[in-house]
Amino acid sequence: MKRVMLTVAYDGTNYCGWQIQSNGNTIEAELNKHLSELLGEEIKVSGASRTDAGVHALCNLAVFDTNARMPGEKISYGLNQRLPEDIRIQESKEVDGDFHPRFTATKKTYEYRIYNSRFPNPVERLYSHFTYVPLNVDNMQRAAAFFVGEHDFKSFCAVGTQVESTIRTIYECTVEKNGPVICIRVSGNGFLYNMVRIIAGTLMEVGKGNLNPADVPTILEERNRQSAGPTAPAKGLMLTAYEFV
Amino acid sequence: MKRVMLTVAYDGTNYCGWQIQSNGNTIEAELNKHLSELLGEEIKVSGASRTDAGVHALCNLAVFDTNARMPGEKISYGLNQRLPEDIRIQESKEVDGDFHPRFTATKKTYEYRIYNSRFPNPVERLYSHFTYVPLNVDNMQRAAAFFVGEHDFKSFCAVGTQVESTIRTIYECTVEKNGPVICIRVSGNGFLYNMVRIIAGTLMEVGKGNLNPADVPTILEERNRQSAGPTAPAKGLMLTAYEFV
Numbered sequence: 123m124k125r126v127m128l129t130v131a132y133d134g135t136n137y138c139g140w141q142i143q144s145n146g147n148t149i150e151a152e153l154n155k156h157l158s159e160l161l162g163e164e165i166k167v168s169g170a171s172r173t174d175a176g177v178h179a180l181c182n183l184a185v186f187d188t189n190a191r192m193p194g195e196k197i198s199y200g201l202n203q204r205l206p207e208d209i210r211i212q213e214s215k216e217v218d219g220d221f222h223p224r225f226t227a228t229k230k231t232y233e234y235r236i237y238n239s240r241f242p243n244p245v246e247r248l249y250s251h252f253t254y255v256p257l258n259v260d261n262m263q264r265a266a267a268f269f270v271g272e273h274d275f276k277s278f279c280a281v282g283t284q285v286e287s288t289i290r291t292i293y294e295c296t297v298e299k300n301g302p303v304i305c306i307r308v309s310g311n312g313f314l315y316n317m318v319r320i321i322a323g324t325l326m327e328v329g330k331g332n333l334n335p336a337d338v339p340t341i342l343e344e345r346n347r348q349s350a351g352p353t354a355p356a357k358g359l360m361l362t363a364y365e366f367v
Numbered sequence: 368m369k370r371v372m373l374t375v376a377y378d379g380t381n382y383c384g385w386q387i388q389s390n391g392n393t394i395e396a397e398l399n400k401h402l403s404e405l406l407g408e409e410i411k412v413s414g415a416s417r418t419d420a421g422v423h424a425l426c427n428l429a430v431f432d433t434n435a436r437m438p439g440e441k442i443s444y445g446l447n448q449r450l451p452e453d454i455r456i457q458e459s460k461e462v463d464g465d466f467h468p469r470f471t472a473t474k475k476t477y478e479y480r481i482y483n484s485r486f487p488n489p490v491e492r493l494y495s496h497f498t499y500v501p502l503n504v505d506n507m508q509r510a511a512a513f514f515v516g517e518h519d520f521k522s523f524c525a526v527g528t529q530v531e532s533t534i535r536t537i538y539e540c541t542v543e544k545n546g547p548v549i550c551i552r553v554s555g556n557g558f559l560y561n562m563v564r565i566i567a568g569t570l571m572e573v574g575k576g577n578l579n580p581a582d583v584p585t586i587l588e589e590r591n592r593q594s595a596g597p598t599a600p601a602k603g604l605m606l607t608a609y610e611f612v
Contacts, residue, residue: 133489178490198486208489241443244378244453245423245605249490360490 123187126194127217128153128167128201129364130182133208135248135357139175140182149173149209153184156204160197161190170223170364171230174316176356178249181212181364183223223364229293231309231363234322234354239302250303251322251358257329259304262297264335265328266306268342269295269321276345278321279314280353288314288345297325304329309363316353324351368432371439372462373398373412373446374609375427378453380493380602384420385427394418394454398429401449405442406435415468415609416475419561421601423494426457426609428468468609474538476554476608479567479599484547495548496567496603502574504549507542509580510573511551513587514540514566521590523566524559525598533559533590542570549574554608561598569596 130149138146142154150169157165170183192200194216201211235250237243242252269292276288292310299305306322324341327333333351341349375394383391387399395414402410415428437445439461446456480495482488487497514537521533537555544550551567569586572578578596586594 131486131489133492180488180490202486207487207492210487210489212486241376241447241457242452242455243425244376244455245425245494247378247452248493 123189123219124194125185125187125217125219125221126197126214127221127223128184128186128198128211129213130184131180131210131212132178132182133248134173134176134178136208137175139177140169140172146175149182150184152205152209153201156201157186157188157197160200160204161188161192163189168222168224170228171361173359173361174356177359177361178357179361182361183364185217185222187219223366227311227367229309229311229363229365229367230313230361231294231307232313232318233360233362234306234308234318234358235360236304236306236322236326236358237302238304243302246303248357249360251355253326255330257304257326258331259297259299259329261331261335262304262306262325262329265325265333265338266295266297268335268338269308273342274345275314275317275342277341277347277350278317278324279347280316280320281347283315285314290314290317295321307362311367319354319356319359320347320350320352322354322358326354327351368434368464369439370430370432370462370464370466371442371459372466372468373429373431373443373459374457375429376425376455376457377423377427378493379418379421379423381453382420384422385414385417391420394427395429397450397454398446401446402431402433402442405445405449406433406437408434413467413469415473416606418606419601419604422604422606423602424606427606428609430462430467432464468611472556472612474554474556474608474610474612475558475606476539476552477558477563478605478607479551479553479563479603480605481549481551481567481571481603482547483549488547491548493602494605496600498571500575502549502571503576504542504544504574506576506580507549507551507570507574510570510578510583511540511542513580513583514553518587519590520559520562520587522586522592522595523562523569524592525561525565526592528560530559535559535562540566552607556612564598564601564604565592565595567599567603571599572596
């Protein structure tokens with residue numbers, strides 16, 4: 123028996139998210155199906171980040187245990203020949219039998235992309251959220267800086283989420299503009315359910331002038347989901363980096 | 368009667384190219400259909416660049432004549448509400464009645480994107496050509512420089528193309544690497560059929576070491592399609608800029 127870790131990239135457009143659902147296809151279900159066929163035994167992967175429907179990833183992580191003789195680093199090649207083209211293993215390797223990325227200290231980075239122009243761009247439509255309302259990027263940058271550090275992010279967590287603690291540490295939160303594309307980059311030691319999308323929705327409210335940058339500390343203090351902005355649409359979100367710290 | 372010019376962006380993935388075909392959907396057919404419905408008269412657009420099946424554009428141009436009273440600059444809004452989401456008008460405006468972008472001196476820019484890594488990236492798959500063979504970008508840059516200037520591009524034109532002259536002027540031909548993405552950018556006063564894709568295919572042969580940079584002048588001199596590299600796949604190609612000079 124050995125444990126193998128996969129680095130998984132996917133275009134989330136056509137999936138009901140990572141986690142197995144009864145009512146639609148998921149990344150986890152695809153991995154289980156094709157790994158089981160490849161290795162000739164029933165495989166169940168365990169993922170590091172349960173991304174939502176429509177969210178993309180360059181590097182989600184998953185582990186599974188197998189008795190198969192195929193070397194861990196070869197599994198990526200065999201699996202990629204079977205997977206649909208919107209899922210691709212970037213790396214497979216053997217890890218310690220008790221290792222799990224979800225229970226290991228990590229720095230995760232998400233990017234949220236906004237296409238801010240008069241009209242949408244068809245080749246950006248799957249991987250960004252479009253808005254024609256001009257966004258003030260300077261104010262978004264000022265607002266973003268308030269997220270950095272250890273805070274109680276209860277205001278930035280979907281209502282009804284079961285979680286032991288809503289305290290998280292954000293290492294970096296930046297806003298960059300490159301032509302019509304505005305990219306919000308957030309890295310931290312962990313994220314609550316919908317947290318990055320609510321941060322993005324709140325920063326867009328700042329960009330539109332509906333909130334001031336200095337409102338962010340107040341919203342954090344209020345510990346109330348109603349105080350923050352809306353949850354930004356899933357398709358603008360991508361998990362872009364995973365580091366063990 | 369007035370003439371209106373459209374700037375058209377599209378994701379070419381699901382189209383049989385620009386020009387109307389009997390056997391599949393095209394950008395031209397979609398524009399004609401939705402413009403005719405919007406303006407209440409039969410509209411036939413005339414495009415500037417007849418891009419191939421699978422090729423993308425940020426800014427192809429098309430003109431049409433109409434008796435409709437709707438101001439030219441408003442047509443973009445009405446048309447975008449009707450078009451499928453993989454086609455979006457970026458601008459519409461009235462132009463002189465005898466103006467046609469195909470018969471006006473222009474500088475056109477194409478980009479060809481290559482995703483060069485061990486495994487494909489799902490979120491790049493629709494807008495780049497994947498190869499795992501490591502490409503030598505320095506050599507590709509040296510080779511690209513030989514295309515700049517006025518040359519006979521017969522070696523870089525699909526066999527059987529009917530054309531008065533195969534002489535074209537290339538203003539710029541560069542190769543840039545940004546992580547795993549290699550971008551070939553070519554601008555010129557006009558392009559022969561498949562010319563940019565054959566340039567890209569030839570530069571990839573240089574990158575792989577199957578050709579030397581100094582082979583490019585020889586290939587140009589030979590005026591023989593067989594001398595150049597293969598035609599690179601359509602999905603890596605995008606028309607990115609159109610300027611009147």
